[in-house]
Amino acid sequence: MNKLFDSTRIRRISKYIFLFVWLLLVFGLLSASCEPSKDDDLENEGQFVNPPDPGESGSLESAQSEGYLEDEPMSNLQEDPGVPIADLETNEGELPKKPVGFVNYGTINATVRPWTYVPLGANEPQTPAPTASTVSSAQGTGGDWPNSSRFISVPLGTYTWCIDWEEEDQDGDGYFDYYHYIDTGPTLLDENDSDELEFAEEVAISAPPDTGVIYKGKCGVSDVIASCYGKSTYFQAFVRCVTHEPIYPLDILAWADTAHEASPAGIDITFSSSAGSWYGWKILYEGDWIEATTSDSYSAMGVQIFGDRSIGYGTVYFDGMVVWAGDASESVIDSNEGWYGVYVEIMCPSPGTHTIRVEAGPGKEVSGWGGAVPVSIFGYRR
Numbered sequence: 001m002n003k004l005f006d007s008t009r010i011r012r013i014s015k016y017i018f019l020f021v022w023l024l025l026v027f028g029l030l031s032a033s034c035e036p037s038k039d040d041d042l043e044n045e046g047q048f049v050n051p052p053d054p055g056e057s058g059s060l061e062s063a064q065s066e067g068y069l070e071d072e073p074m075s076n077l078q079e080d081p082g083v084p085i086a087d088l089e090t091n092e093g094e095l096p097k098k099p100v101g102f103v104n105y106g107t108i109n110a111t112v113r114p115w116t117y118v119p120l121g122a123n124e125p126q127t128p129a130p131t132a133s134t135v136s137s138a139q140g141t142g143g144d145w146p147n148s149s150r151f152i153s154v155p156l157g158t159y160t161w162c163i164d165w166e167e168e169d170q171d172g173d174g175y176f177d178y179y180h181y182i183d184t185g186p187t188l189l190d191e192n193d194s195d196e197l198e199f200a201e202e203v204a205i206s207a208p209p210d211t212g213v214i215y216k217g218k219c220g221v222s223d224v225i226a227s228c229y230g231k232s233t234y235f236q237a238f239v240r241c242v243t244h245e246p247i248y249p250l251d252i253l254a255w256a257d258t259a260h261e262a263s264p265a266g267i268d269i270t271f272s273s274s275a276g277s278w279y280g281w282k283i284l285y286e287g288d289w290i291e292a293t294t295s296d297s298y299s300a301m302g303v304q305i306f307g308d309r310s311i312g313y314g315t316v317y318f319d320g321m322v323v324w325a326g327d328a329s330e331s332v333i334d335s336n337e338g339w340y341g342v343y344v345e346i347m348c349p350s351p352g353t354h355t356i357r358v359e360a361g362p363g364k365e366v367s368g369w370g371g372a373v374p375v376s377i378f379g380y381r382r
Helices: 002-034 038-042 060-065 085-089
Strands: 097-104 110-119 134-136 151-155 157-167 177-189 201-205 234-238 252-255 267-271 276-278 281-284 289-294 300-307 313-318 321-327 332-334 339-347 354-360 373-381
Touching (some): 097 177, 110 151, 157 201, 177 201, 281 354, 289 373, 339 373
Antiparallel strands (some): 110 134, 276 281, 300 339, 313 321
16 A cells, blocks of 8 residues: 555656756757847947957957947937037037237227127127226336236137227316227137237237227217317318208207397306397397307307398407408308308317307498398307
């Protein structure tokens, strides 16, 4: 009984052992068929199966010869197509900077800053950095000229420059005055320019300049032309009536007859008691006079003589000096309309108190105005 049980149990165990061995054999064959060969590695389009060995020399070329990289490796641009070329070649798209120096051949120390800027390789201008500026000492200051601090470092490109400077009070308002001008150059900075200050690109400037337009105020503050800067007082006479056909608009217009309309603040008009009046005008007969005085600052001040062909001789004074004299009837404004006269203007008066005076005479025997001198307005421009 025991022998029969033992033989039966042995047969059952043997059958299970055979099945287990057969399963192990099948699993081993399947695993071997899934593992790639060395030949498969080289056909995998250059992709890594294991970390690459750079080869004995450690170079990119030796690694490629071992078959670890593609024959034509991808560039960084292909890895991130959204990054602009400029950002990869430079720091956040900024072009390299180069120094530029300024030599001031004028008589006043000046501040220089970029005015316009076109980046190298571009066509469209960009706004230059507002903080980029330097001071260039004037030639007449002596010492270390030109000064060593006259350099600024700016990105490569094409520039024009704005130069401004400070002067003692020119208009009598008690404050320093500023002026500026534009050096249109242009100045080109490229890779050929030196990084060394000793060999840097240089730009000649002058404060004030010998020629060119000068503007009031600092750079970027005003585009008003400082027409009187550097000019001494002079006068000009126009055969025209500025109230009918203004050559330029007057900032202040003061009627000659203050009984008709009061004078603007800061302008004092007086005249001889024998002078006549006519709709805001004062009519000066021989020996009569009228004058306007102001201490306010203006770039120009003038007086209008205006009437028909019967008007006569007059003399215009500025601070006691004759600036015009003649027969006003010889100045034909419009013969069809019967207009005659002249507008006499004093340009660029210095700060202080100034007086324009008109005197009539000598008289002449004519009808109409009888040789009188009709004065209509005094005009002022800031």
